[in-house]
Amino acid sequence: MLLLRNITYSANGRKILEKINMRFKEGMSYSILGPNGAGKSTIAYILMGVIKPSEGRIFMGDKDITELNITERARLGISLLWQEPARYDGITVEEYLTLGGKLNVDKEELKEVLEIVGLPYELYHSRFVDKSLSGGERKRVELASILLLKPKYAILDEPDSGLDITVTELIDRILDYLKRIGTTIILITHHEDIAKKTEFSYFVCSGKIVRKGFSDEVVEYYKRACGKCPLLEVMRYGHQDGSSKGI
Numbered sequence: 001m002l003l004l005r006n007i008t009y010s011a012n013g014r015k016i017l018e019k020i021n022m023r024f025k026e027g028m029s030y031s032i033l034g035p036n037g038a039g040k041s042t043i044a045y046i047l048m049g050v051i052k053p054s055e056g057r058i059f060m061g062d063k064d065i066t067e068l069n070i071t072e073r074a075r076l077g078i079s080l081l082w083q084e085p086a087r088y089d090g091i092t093v094e095e096y097l098t099l100g101g102k103l104n105v106d107k108e109e110l111k112e113v114l115e116i117v118g119l120p121y122e123l124y125h126s127r128f129v130d131k132s133l134s135g136g137e138r139k140r141v142e143l144a145s146i147l148l149l150k151p152k153y154a155i156l157d158e159p160d161s162g163l164d165i166t167v168t169e170l171i172d173r174i175l176d177y178l179k180r181i182g183t184t185i186i187l188i189t190h191h192e193d194i195a196k197k198t199e200f201s202y203f204v205c206s207g208k209i210v211r212k213g214f215s216d217e218v219v220e221y222y223k224r225a226c227g228k229c230p231l232l233e234v235m236r237y238g239h240q241d242g243s244s245k246g247i
């Protein structure tokens with residue numbers, strides 16, 4: 001289990017996350033849903049060890065991993081799909097995905113995974129992971145790399161951004177694959193239809209959790225609140241069902 005306990009993060013005198021508590025159980029799928037600037041990517045960076053929280057602790061099972069860096073967390077099985085993947089000159093898709101041959105992947109598996117992300121092996125394995133790949137193709141390569149790494153926890157920061165209308169089926173295939181290999185999925189999105197594909201959701205607004213629960217229910221709440229931050233309303237009047245659930 002991956003756990004965020006009372007996470008607060010401040011930068012440049014601004015509180016970006018406040019007392020965030022999240023729990024990601026093994027083999028389950030979660031989404032973190034919220035409008036632009038809500039703090040979703042900041043949560044991803046804190047889970048991955050890109051930034052350290054100002055307050056609060058991060059646990060994997062009983063182990064406190066708050067002080068571990070990105071490499072150490074990657075070794076424990078946490079992977080992050082960056083919203084904007086980097087590009088590298090002189091490295092082919094196949095070299096990139098197999099870590100230059102260091103990752104134990106056979107050709108059939110590589111083919112299968114490239115098929116899942118919509119990049120046929122024959123057309124793409126010798127392409128370079130540089131500016132010659134379109135943004136959408138680069139994103140698909142990055143998704144393939146997460147699948148091949150077989151992480152315990154896959155944090156997917158807006159896997160749908162920059163992709164064309166086939167994205168819904170692509171996300172279905174990716175979630176199916178990760179489920180099959182037992183990976184816990186943490187999917188960051190502002191799209192309801194994508195969030196609904198996961199079992200549980202956290203709705204984050206202005207750096208706080210305003211709702212959590214089964215994805216269908218949280219998404220319905222998000223749709224009602226869409227276009228405005230419901231936080232002030234929620235704090236003033238309580239939830240529509242009268243509960244304080246999720247806060």
Ligand SMILES: Nc1ncnc2c1ncn2[C@@H]1O[C@H](COP(=O)(O)OP(=O)(O)OP(=O)(O)O)[C@@H](O)[C@H]1O
Pocket residue numbers: 011012014016034035036037038039040041042043190
């Ligand atoms: N180092 C920083 N200094 C100041 N503000 C920051 C810093 N890092 C993040 N922020 C701000 O914190 C807020 C949350 O950012 P974050 O990228 O986590 O949002 P998000 O929910 O992922 O948004 P989006 O959906 O647009 O990607 C934003 O308003 C952002 O400008």
